Amino acid sequence: MDNEKAAAGVASTAGAPGTPGEPVRPLPPAAPAPDALAAVPGGGVAAALGFRAAGVHAGFRDDPERLDLALVVADEPCAAAAVFTRNVFCAAPVQVNREKLDEGGPGAPSYGTARAVVVNSGVANAATGERGREAARAMASITADAVGCPASEVLVASTGVIGVHLPLEPFRTGVPEAVATASRAGGAAAARAIMTTDTRPKECAVTFDGDDVGYPGARFTVGAMAKGSGMIMPDMATMIAVVTTDAPVLAADLAPALRAAADASFNRVTVDSDTSTNDSCFLLASGAAAPGAPPMAPGTPAFARLAQALDQVCVTLARAMAADGEGATRLITVTVRGAADPADAQAAARTVANSPLVKTAVYGHDANWGRVAAALGRSGAAFRQEDVAIDILGLPVCRGGLTVPFDEDEALRRFESPEVAITADLGAGSAEATVWTCDFSHDYVSINGDYRS
Amino acid sequence: MDNEKAAAGVASTAGAPGTPGEPVRPLPPAAPAPDALAAVPGGGVAAALGFRAAGVHAGFRDDPERLDLALVVADEPCAAAAVFTRNVFCAAPVQVNREKLDEGGPGAPSYGTARAVVVNSGVANAATGERGREAARAMASITADAVGCPASEVLVASTGVIGVHLPLEPFRTGVPEAVATASRAGGAAAARAIMTTDTRPKECAVTFDGDDVGYPGARFTVGAMAKGSGMIMPDMATMIAVVTTDAPVLAADLAPALRAAADASFNRVTVDSDTSTNDSCFLLASGAAAPGAPPMAPGTPAFARLAQALDQVCVTLARAMAADGEGATRLITVTVRGAADPADAQAAARTVANSPLVKTAVYGHDANWGRVAAALGRSGAAFRQEDVAIDILGLPVCRGGLTVPFDEDEALRRFESPEVAITADLGAGSAEATVWTCDFSHDYVSINGDYRS
Structure with missing residues (x-):
């Protein structure tokens, strides 16, 4: 249809900056993950020391095979932080958690002390x-009784x-069963129990060595589980993540680190531009990997490494959520660089992704x-x-705002990849942002169009 | 799935404001069209006196049956105004029009003198x-030669x-043919010639009497054609409207009236939240319905009536565009009222519609x-x-932020209508906004997912 575009062979500029006829180089790739972090094969929300997890069928769903109650419980009270949806229509559990944590408020990170996180799937308790708030408080009380802690320590x-x-x-039977069966190996069942339209459970964990960051002999772990697909289908889905670590950190210091990690990961995922009534991300730190050691303080190498691990875990789960978007056949990574400022980079990447x-x-x-x-x-x-450059799947397709001929067969071959990278350079500055989404399929x-009943 | 929602029968509040058990009244309907305006059956862009139009096959498309060049030509130079896309990637014809009109700039209404508007379909001349700018200038020159006017008067x-x-x-053969065949009856062919993925041509016209607004004996007409569906599919579609009137108005006064009408109509349509590189809306005023009469001045009853007519024509076409969205089965009208201010009303309505x-x-x-x-x-x-009320298809479904039981069978019956009204009252003020869109189908x-070739 397009004689310029149909021209096959090595890509060359067509009226774009640079010497005509010279091969157009792809835009540079994104930064790789830090070397200091090691993935924990099969690791999840109970990979860090001091935590156990369980997933059971409690009865929120009719299918007895389907797990619908997840519990993450710590051996001791933990430093805790959380970030919640900014949606005005925030659900009852979000409102009740905010009552328990300090410094809460729409969008602000909250923090305090927590011993357990309990999650049910099947009913959102929203609107x-x-x-609904009374039910959320009862859910916490039932769990507190079974765990043996104050209700204020249950999120x-x-x-x-x-x-x-x-x-x-369902909580009255399911929670005691979950407490009784919770184990270091229970993360996988917990990750299954929080799924709704997700087609796959989502969990991961990474470790890092304490030796080179001032904690000799210690090895720290950050693990997590998450659910979310079709961000966000208010009658069926939401985004929930529970992150744990055995590093020693004060709750007040956890909060900004969680906010930063969530902003760089979960808040960069968009499947259909909706934001749920129930979105919640929790972080609990047990300190169990270095008992008696001083907390990692912001500004130290240890805290920086922990923040890297937190980012890595959250980004891994965020990408998994985008790839599991409803009906998705491809994960799409949109990177905008060369923006005038970070807000422009974000807005541009998000607009493309949406x-x-x-x-x-x-x-x-x-x-x-x-x-x-x-x-x-x-x-x-x-x-x-006239300053814009665009690559799709590493192929230069636009330079100087104009079409660059490219090999259509090569493009079709690259579309076989499960991940499609769209990269744009606006030529207006040095700010950069990445957003993940998925394709839109039949x-x-x-x-989403099927009638609910 | 939802025992509250499944409860059939007359709707009643469930924990919402008002007396429990009392029937919930639907939110009030939108204002009707003014009585002073009369539709012109079959009317379009050449319905107003002083204009002729044509649509021909010039050769931008391969199919010889498909019209691909539209011309609207006035008997005399007209006062003209235009509004253009705010997209940074604006196309060459937009840039060239801005050179010809005064007070132009991204998003600002432009105005000046025009004798003709020429539109081709098949190639967007964007990026x-x-x-591309040279081609757009040549397109104007070829048309000016055939019409017998300066190139500066061709948009x-x-x-x-x-x-x-x-x-x-294609312009060298098509434009002379269009000039030769242009007629008062040519509006329908012109409306066909600008279609891309549109499934129907879009045109309409209204008249109003000059007697009661200070122009005794005169009858004024506002007519228009538009194209647009799938707002906006950059490789196939865009939104273009050409509006004409035989009322006498100065160009500088036309511009704000056109901006207001476009903001209340075309800018309220969203099919997939994209905005095209080529969006353009033109307005030409010949004055031919009242030769020698003074121009209608802002602040007079005549000008107010003209503005109403302009709004009516643009809203009719905007709704037709939304209803013709790609794959659409339903026109959706989203109205948000009770917002704290107009920006909130717009943002809320647009977010729902998108x-x-x-x-x-x-x-x-x-x-x-x-x-x-x-x-x-x-x-x-x-x-x-807790202040939100929502109606869908006139059925109260949410009051006080909570579910209202409604008759699901009645809802399904109402969904048979070609137009689906979604109305929300935020209970936060008195501002209101309406946005049109369509449903999302397979x-x-x-x-949009079919490969282009």
């Missing part, structure tokens, strides 16, 4: 008013159908940079069209 | 650099594939107010969830 989360009242009976036209083009294996350009152009980011419409 | 627009250079040969979850729910005939609430909640508008994904 349920005062009766709660729910995910599932909106506008329905949360039954308490564009249904870009997402359907990826589904159709179409390296359609015009759709990327149109999204950048309406994002509000400041730039000049299955997305089927999953 | 084509200086060569241009293109729609179609992005990143491809515009061929000039939500793929809301759009797939409508496709699935699911009165899923939770998805509407979640979109309102993340829109940035200021409100409290066909949307097919149309």
